Amino acid sequence: LAQKGRAAGLHVILATQRPSVDVINGLIKSNFPMRIAFRVASRVDSTTIIDSPGAEKLIGKGDMLFSAGIESERIQCGYVSGDEIDSINRFICEQQGYGRCYNTPYYLPDVSEAGGESGGAGNLDTKNLDERFAEAARMVVSTQKGSTSDLQRKLGMGYAKAGRVMDQLEAAGIVGPQEGSKPRQVLIASLEDLEPILESVMKS
Structure with a gap:
């Protein structure tokens, strides 16, 4: 990767906590001409990394x-202590959370213009909606899991009916398309967002 990376313009950063010759071998060193060493335990470790002693005398805390x-140049890099990391984490945890999640914008089909002979995915026939469509939609959104097997298990639907309802949910823009055996992606974040869609579907 390092050999081809130079020709392709890739920047490869390689790090290790074990500066031994079986880890940093000659092939690796020949393809990484620029190297840095933080404080190490011994002169041998320093030589393994940068081909010269000196890293064993560093003071730590970003000294490298x-x-x-x-030739080697001694420089100071940015250093964040464990206490500072804990302080930042506490500050983030104390922030007020959002009342709802913000998803990537997704185009919802206009159900008033949808129609057709069948209720397959991508063609919502609002006149032939399953009587448990709304119930299934609320369950899928509340659990955030678009699974046909969940419709069968939790709502007592048969396999064919559960598949038909899931196709109707997709056509209404409530779940995404089928991706193999994985559950479908739920496109509606909350029941609050779902209700206007159900109201529009039921009126059309």
């Missing part, structure tokens, strides 16, 4: 040696 293949 940079080698571009000629």
Whole structure:
């Protein structure tokens, strides 16, 4: 990857906590001419990383040696202590959450213009909706899981009926298309967002 990366313009960053010759071998070193070393335990470890001693004398906390293949340069990188990380995490946890989730915008079909001979996916026949369509829609949105087997198990539907209802939910823009054996993606975030869609479907 490193060999081809240079030709393709890729930047590869490789890190290890174990600076031994069986990990950082000659092939790796020849393809990574620019290297940095933080404080290490011994002179041997420093030589393994940057081909020269010195990293064993660093003071830590972001202190490091940079080698571009000629000579090493001592520089200071950004350092965040464990206490600072904990403080940031606490600050984030204390923020007020959103009242609802914000999903990627998705085009919902105009059910007033939808129609046809059958109620298959992509063609919602509002005149022949299953009598348990609304119940199934609410269950799918509340659980955020578009699963035909859930309709069978929780609503007591047969296999054919559950599949037909799921196709109607897809045509109404409530769930996404089928992706193999995985549950369908639920496109409506909450029951609050679902009700206007159900109202529009039932009126059409």
